Amino acid sequence: MISIFIIFSVFILYFINQMTNSLCLQKEIPEERQPKVFRTINILITILLISSYIEILYA
Structure with missing residues (x-):
């Protein structure tokens, strides 16, 4: 899960x-x-992105 989110985050930042x-x-x-x-x-x-990850993690 975290690896997909990190890849997604890199694309968004780019x-x-x-x-x-x-x-x-x-x-x-x-x-x-x-x-x-x-x-x-x-x-x-x-x-x-960090707040989105935390929301996904605890949802």
């Missing part, structure tokens, strides 16, 4: 990062702000 990169390019976010945007989105998605 595609979210691709979409974040597209957002940065489309909105012309300056280079010096992009790491902060990526870090914030990655932290929030990781929290979401």
Whole structure:
């Protein structure tokens, strides 16, 4: 169960990062702000994935 969820999580993080990169390019976010945007989105998605795993684990 955990291995499937980890693989699923890696794909989600990868595609979210691709979409974040597209957002940065489309909105012309300056280079010096992009790491902060990526870090914030990655932290929030990781929290979401962890809470989803805990919910699945105890449901």
